[in-house]
Amino acid sequence: MQTVETINELKQIIALNKDKTIGFVPTMGYLHEGHLALLNKARSENELVVASIFVNPAQFGPNEDLDRYPRDIKRDTQLATNAGVDIIFIPTPEQMYPFDSGISITVGDLSTKLCGESRPGHFDGVLKVITKLFHLVQPTKAYFGQKDAQQLAIIETFVNAYNFPVEIVRVQTVRESDGLAKSSRNVFLNEKERSEAIHLYKALQLATIRWEETKDLTAAITIGKDHIESNTSGKIDYFEALSYPSLQQVTDDTKEVLFATAVFFEKARLIDNILIVKKDV
Ligand code: AMP
Numbered sequence: 296m297q298t299v300e301t302i303n304e305l306k307q308i309i310a311l312n313k314d315k316t317i318g319f320v321p322t323m324g325y326l327h328e329g330h331l332a333l334l335n336k337a338r339s340e341n342e343l344v345v346a347s348i349f350v351n352p353a354q355f356g357p358n359e360d361l362d363r364y365p366r367d368i369k370r371d372t373q374l375a376t377n378a379g380v381d382i383i384f385i386p387t388p389e390q391m392y393p394f395d396s397g398i399s400i401t402v403g404d405l406s407t408k409l410c411g412e413s414r415p416g417h418f419d420g421v422l423k424v425i426t427k428l429f430h431l432v433q434p435t436k437a438y439f440g441q442k443d444a445q446q447l448a449i450i451e452t453f454v455n456a457y458n459f460p461v462e463i464v465r466v467q468t469v470r471e472s473d474g475l476a477k478s479s480r481n482v483f484l485n486e487k488e489r490s491e492a493i494h495l496y497k498a499l500q501l502a503t504i505r506w507e508e509t510k511d512l513t514a515a516i517t518i519g520k521d522h523i524e525s526n527t528s529g530k531i532d533y534f535e536a537l538s539y540p541s542l543q544q545v546t547d548d549t550k551e552v553l554f555a556t557a558v559f560f561e562k563a564r565l566i567d568n569i570l571i572v573k574k575d576v
Contacts, residue, residue: 296376299384302391305431308382315342319434319461321425324348325365325479326374329469333438334378336466345432346375347384349391354420360562365479384432391427400426402449408542409445409555410566413532418449425450434461442468442476444553444568448540468567470496476567483563491527492560495567498522498534499554503569506552512536512545515554523558532557532564539570549573 299305309317318337322330337344348371355361368385375383399419405411406418429437439447451463469477474496475489484492502519506512520534538545539553555568 296372296380297382298372299382300386300390302386302431305382305384309345309431309433312343313433316435317341317343317345317432319428319432319437320344320346320380321428321437321439322346322348323350323364323479324371325367325482326371327469327477327479329440329442329477331374331378332469333440333466334375334380336464337436337438338379340436340464343382344380345382345384345434346380347386347428347432349384349386349424349428351391351420351424352388353392353423354417356414356416359414360480360483365482384428391424399423402453405445405449405452405542408537409533409535410557411445413557418446421446422449422453425453429459429461436462436464438464438466440466440468441570442478442567444539444555444570445542448542448553451540476565478565480563480565484560484565485562488528488560488563491529492565494523494526495556495558495565496569497526499556499567499569502534502536502554503571506536506554507571519554519556523556527558527560529558529560529565532559 318341320333320337334346350364352361400422402418411418439450447465454461454463473493475492498519501522502515505518506515516534516536520531523531534556536545536552536554538549539551545552550573552571553568557564557566
């Protein structure tokens with residue numbers, strides 16, 4: 296595996312591999328089995344696998360955890376090597392953003408829902424870095440986790456609307472054995488919060504079961520919220536059900552329904568979701 300830190304070097308390597316299929320996995324590092332699932336899928340479907348590790352300042356708000364976001368490049372490099380990654384791109388913020396172009400990407404309606412409401416500008420920052428990375432890596436396929444469902448919906452829509460020549464591949468959420476979605480931010484949970492955190496997924500399961508049984512969305516959401524409130528010390532940011540990937544109100548015609556939640560714990564904000572594909576539409 297080759298570690299690359301500059302855009303120039305990356306461009307040269309991509310030019311040398313222009314005839315190969317390229318699978319790309321963008322990450323912020325501190326790799327866990329969730330990331331590894333993306334890397335493994337990329338490895339099985341492409342001739343060249345490129346991963347990036349970049350804690351992107353553009354997607355963090357002023358009071359968020361940019362400075363204390365967990366980092367361990369040495370361990371990440373080892374894990375990526377074991378997963379068969381060919382190139383790992385680890386740029387500095389100065390490499391990625393050497394000057395302010397004064398031109399920005401604004402997501403619009405899709406970023407006014409769910410995480411976008413409490414993280415203004417977050418998804419604009421995600422598309423800023425993804426645009427640059429896609430242009431640099433020129434992937435055949437790029438792999439994203441369903442865990443970050445809104446991010447995935449926005450990237451799919453963006454790529455489709457602006458004709459990026461890349462196929463976006465969805466990868467199922469990887470969980471701990473007790474159901475907690477794997478996340479780099481789980482290290483910020485104290486022992487009590489860690490045991491409570493399983494209730495995000497439990498609440499989502501209860502809500503989806505109720506909805507499948509009764510089609511009563513309000514009751515389903517109430518059950519989910521109540522479960523989190525009764526079983527955790529966290530503060531609910533949102534617990535909602537929306538159409539996917541358009542993130543609109545669920546109607547009879549909705550094919551995929553996203554049940555999603557975000558909960559603030561003392562030092563971490565956790566997200567999770569369940570995507571239901573309706574059989575009868
Ligand atoms: P991050 O490093 O958190 O920016 O995540 C990089 C990629 O890994 C994103 O596409 C995430 O959706 C994906 N990812 C993170 N956690 C998981 C998980 N538990 N299961 C599957 N994919 C994940």
